[in-house]
Amino acid sequence: MLKFGQILVDSKDFYRVYKVTDNVIVDLDKITLSEGAIANKADTRFTIGYEVEPGKVIPLYIKTPKNCWSSGVSRYNENSAWKMGFKVSEDPTWMKRYEMIWEKVSELVGHRLHGDPTTEWINPKLITRGEDIKTRFSGDIPYDTYCDAKGVLKIGSVYKQGHNYYLQVFLKECQYTKRDTEFQSQLSDEDIAC
Numbered sequence: 001m002l003k004f005g006q007i008l009v010d011s012k013d014f015y016r017v018y019k020v021t022d023n024v025i026v027d028l029d030k031i032t033l034s035e036g037a038i039a040n041k042a043d044t045r046f047t048i049g050y051e052v053e054p055g056k057v058i059p060l061y062i063k064t065p066k067n068c069w070s071s072g073v074s075r076y077n078e079n080s081a082w083k084m085g086f087k088v089s090e091d092p093t094w095m096k097r098y099e100m101i102w103e104k105v106s107e108l109v110g111h112r113l114h115g116d117p118t119t120e121w122i123n124p125k126l127i128t129r130g131e132d133i134k135t136r137f138s139g140d141i142p143y144d145t146y147c148d149a150k151g152v153l154k155i156g157s158v159y160k161q162g163h164n165y166y167l168q169v170f171l172k173e174c175q176y177t178k179r180d181t182e183f184q185s186q187l188s189d190e191d192i193a194c
Contacts, residue, residue, distance in 0.1 A: 065091035070149035072142035149176035
């Protein structure tokens, strides 16, 4: 069971719900945080929910900006998580709302969250089981290839490790088309280094 204030939600029922909210219309006052659950011996996970109506809390899913750049799927070493980067800085309205979501979650936790929501790129973790990517993709999955993309992010939880708090964002769904060679040649060295 997950407890969001006075609201008890069966965890299986909570994770079954998949309803996307445009982040521009997310009501920050409806974002809620569950009581902490022990994740490891010393770590705690707080699940983020969105109260769609009084007494009903669901996961918070938001869309990335339409046709933002993606750097494709990457994994830097065997011990790190699979991720897919999105360059979201091209849409200042989206960025401002995303930063406000971070601020609201930080306020609910009562601590500053580690990470930087103001960066040009967001790198959500892919939802995986073992080596299998469980995220719903539309089209081929490019590996470290720049492309037009839009995705659905799950603002999943806050993970407390020691004295630090981390916002966990996952990629639930992604739709994209590969960039043409004309665009590839327009990428600067700075873009490629990101």
